[in-house]
Amino acid sequence: MGRAPCCDKAKVKRGPWSPEEDTTLKTYFAKYGTGGNWIALPHKAGLKRCGKSCRLRWLNYLRPDIKHGGFTEEEDNTILTLYSNIGSRLVVHSTSSFFIILIGRATLPLKNLLLLVFTEWSVIASHLKGRTDNDVKNYWNTKLKKKMQLMENMASTITNxxxxxxxxxxxxxxxxxxxxxxxxxxxxxxxxxxxxxxxxxxxxxxxxxxxxxxxxxxxxxxxxxxxxxxxxxxxxxxxxxxxxxxxxxxxxxxxxxxxxxxxxxxxxxxxxxxxxxxxxxxxxxxxxxxxxxxxxxxxxxxxxxxxxxxxxxxxxxxxxxx
DNA sequence: AAAAGTCACAACCGCCAGAGC
DNA sequence: CGCTCTGGCGGTTGTGACTTT
Incomplete structure (x- = not known):
């Protein structure tokens, strides 16, 4: 049996946030902050939203220091460089996971194995002022991943x-x-x-x-x-x-x-x-x-x-x- | 002009780590 | 020590905008 959900999905609003909801959350946050508890925040603020949804909305969109708009080439390069560095850890994690399975003769669910392969978007995002991990992740998945793959393919093809x-x-x-x-x-x-x-x-x-x-x-x-x-x-x-x-x-x-x-x-x-x-x-x-x-x-x-x-x-x- | 395809990104989901009891 | 709860994270999905056919 899985964990109990953090909120009753039938009773909370889902989907895109309205401007009114944004205003309510911003106003509440300006007065009280999170109050140390995101789960309780929507109830106190009068929002029919899940606490996690409020947290994501604030962190990824409403924070005053968030930078909206397209990524610059400099940001592109920062992400690519950091991904290259951090990406090396993927080999370590995936390889060690593989040996854990082999040596231990244990059967790990595929998803658990994949979870060992992490990217640390937050680490990359921390190097980009005003960008969130979600921003970076989305941008990577839609654009930079293709760019990086081209680079790797080409380097592989023409080596020697x-x-x-x-x-x-x-x-x-x-x-x-x-x-x-x-x-x-x-x-x-x-x-x-x-x-x-x-x-x-x-x-x-x-x-x-x-x-x-x-x-x-x-x-x-x-x-x-x-x-x-x-x-x-x-x-x-x-x-x-x-x-x-x-x-x-x-x-x-x-x-x-x-x-x-x-x-x-x-x-x-x-x-x-x-x-x-x-x-x-x-x-x-x-x-x-x-x-x-x-x-x-x-x-x-x-x-x-x-x-x-x-x-x-x-x-x-x-x-x-x- | 309309349908189909593609892209961008906000939002959600499920899981883990760590704090607190 | 074990359980519960919350915050945080990465992967994935949904959807509107835009482009192509």
């Missing part, structure tokens, strides 16, 4: 990998001081090595929208070379990754410069809401919806100050005015 595109990308747009564009009539195959084993990936146009353009973020130019470095503090969360990018001899390649988990390929994550970030066999792309139709770009950014280069004699690149 170099890729050769065919046909060769060619310059598609006039270079500017900030960016240059490369493109092809459509990448049809990608030859690459994974852990020293040669691989060929053939794209299926029905499954993978073919890359048309690659955008290379650029900060410093010298004769014949482009240097890549961090372009935005908002991308600092990626700084533990150390990719190198090069475009030379008719192909594009990239590789991690570190070891283990820190290897990876960096993509620029734009804040433009009209841009969806997608991954295909060739990398992560930002699908920009333009007035003239869809245009797919790849945004390569090296963030750790690693210098890569483009061979200007191959037609990929022309001298760029500073």
């Amino acid at each position: 990998t170099s890729c050769h595109f065919s046909p060769t990308p060619t310059l598609q747009s006039a270079p500017t001081a900030d960016s240059i564009y490369f493109g092809t009539s459509g990448f049809s195959t990608m030859n690459y090595q994974h852990n020293s084993v040669a691989q060929t990936m053939v794209s299926d146009p029905n499954q993978f929208p073919l890359a048309r353009l690659m955008e290379v973020q650029e900060q410093v130019t010298t004769s014949g070379y482009s240097s890549f470095s961090a372009t935005s503090s908002s991308q600092e969360f990626l700084s533990t990754l150390s990719p190198q990018i090069s475009l030379e001899n008719g192909y594009a390649s990239w590789s991690g410069s570190g070891g283990g988990e820190e290897e990876g390929f960096i993509v620029g994550l734009g804040s433009d809401p009209s841009a969806d970030i997608v991954m295909d066999g060739f990398g992560i792309h930002e699908k920009i919806i333009g007035a003239g139709g869809d245009m797919t770009t790849i945004n390569y950014s090296s963030l750790a100050g690693n210098v890569s280069h483009i061979n200007s004699s191959l037609g990929f690149y022309q001298s760029v005015a500073n």
